[in-house]
Amino acid sequence: MDKPVIIINCKVYHEGVGRRVDIIAQSAQVVSNESGVTIGIAPTFTDIHRISHHFDIPVYAQHIDGIQEGPYTGHITAETIKMAGARGTLINHSERQLTLADVEASVRAAKEHELETIVCTNNDATTAAAAVFHPTFIAIEPPELIGTGISVSKADPEIIKRSVTAVRAISSDIKILAGAGIHSGECVKIAIDLGTCGVLLASSVVKAPDPTNILRNLVSLL
Numbered sequence: 001m002d003k004p005v006i007i008i009n010c011k012v013y014h015e016g017v018g019r020r021v022d023i024i025a026q027s028a029q030v031v032s033n034e035s036g037v038t039i040g041i042a043p044t045f046t047d048i049h050r051i052s053h054h055f056d057i058p059v060y061a062q063h064i065d066g067i068q069e070g071p072y073t074g075h076i077t078a079e080t081i082k083m084a085g086a087r088g089t090l091i092n093h094s095e096r097q098l099t100l101a102d103v104e105a106s107v108r109a110a111k112e113h114e115l116e117t118i119v120c121t122n123n124d125a126t127t128a129a130a131a132v133f134h135p136t137f138i139a140i141e142p143p144e145l146i147g148t149g150i151s152v153s154k155a156d157p158e159i160i161k162r163s164v165t166a167v168r169a170i171s172s173d174i175k176i177l178a179g180a181g182i183h184s185g186e187c188v189k190i191a192i193d194l195g196t197c198g199v200l201l202a203s204s205v206v207k208a209p210d211p212t213n214i215l216r217n218l219v220s221l222l
Helices: 020-037 047-054 078-084 101-110 122-130 155-170 185-193 211-218
Strands: 006-011 036-043 089-091 116-121 139-140 175-181 199-200
Touching: 006 020, 006 101, 006 175, 020 036, 020 047, 020 101, 020 211, 047 078, 078 101, 089 101, 101 116, 116 122, 122 155, 155 175, 185 199, 185 211
Parallel strands: 006 036, 006 199, 089 116, 116 139, 139 175, 175 199
Antiparallel strands: none
């Protein structure tokens, strides 16, 4: 994905499941077509198949376990989300944190099934550690800003700069996203100007009465 990227994490918000997630996906498809910005969505596991087959946007799982198929109850494997239609998966979101060993196992499992990986990190040291596994994306998200409406782009631009430097010291191929509190076109533009390729966000779109208007604002300065 060479274009700017916006990934919408629906989490398990009431506003982000069932019929409501269809509305968000439709908005993402419309604004992506209008703007040329790649807009993907990470719905709940039960919505992955429907969204991936009804809409022409990238669909991601919110998590996978770094295991192969076998006698494991209640786990989510890379193979199952691939069969459901997902392009990739989030890994290690601050609300679904893993050990470093588990992050590595999840990235490896995803790669074996040719899935993109978005590894979430909470500081530049964790970013550097995650970069060693060569995921598709690293998303830097200070957890104290998530869901606050206070943008990391404005509140802590230095953490974005440090994370970009940490990743680039290891690889020029890993794409970098910024997240936490992203809610406007200005937030997105600042993040990209700081060296990222886009943003990972959630509530500003998922909880919006009109997701299309919010997404149009988010891409307005790109």
